[in-house]
Amino acid sequence: MAKYDLYKFLREELKFSSNNLVTRPSGQAIRERIERDIEKEAEGAVIALDFSKIGVIDYSCADEIVAKLVSRLLSGEYGDKYLLLAGLNENQKENIEVALERKDLAVMADTRDGKRVVLGELNNYLRDTLDFIVKRRTVTSKDLSDSRKLEANTSGTRLLNLHKKRLVKRAEEMRNDGRIWVYELL
Secondary structure: OEEHHHHHHHHHHOOOOOOOOOOOHHHHHHHHHHHHHHHHHHOOEEEEEEEEOOOOHHHHHHHHHHHHHHHHHHHOOOOOOEEEEEEEHOOOHHHHHHHHHHHHOOEEEEEEEOOOEEEEEHHHHHHHHHHHHHHEEEEEEHHHHHHOOOHHHHHHHHHHHHHHOOOOOEEEEEEEEEEEEEEEEO
């Protein structure tokens, strides 16, 4: 996992002594730095944006950095890569969540108290499926079908939708019953 220290980026790109991410132009400068670095990452990489040394992130910065990165990630601009937010406090979480919800986006995040949560817009059945993956770490369609009493095609579709939203990774494995997709927590 590649960890991007947003405080370091703030200091390098904007020469700020503050630890707050505020204003859209500041957010744009930080996002452009992140994008330059993402290009260098290997396919399948998980990029953790570390907010632990950041104070406040306002809505415009959250929109410019997080919502735009997630949107571009989903459109395929960065290839097969994943974003994870790390070290979030409650205030940061709220502003980022509003920015994501307004664009119908979602991203995985680790809070400062060690919880793995999804921020943004995600329907109830996908949230339930993601909660199952968070508890199990890796799952197959059969695991989900058996646990939630779902048809195989329903569980497979749910897992695929979470992968398309870049909320879980997916790998093909050979098992006794042939090739299967295994979905895993970022």
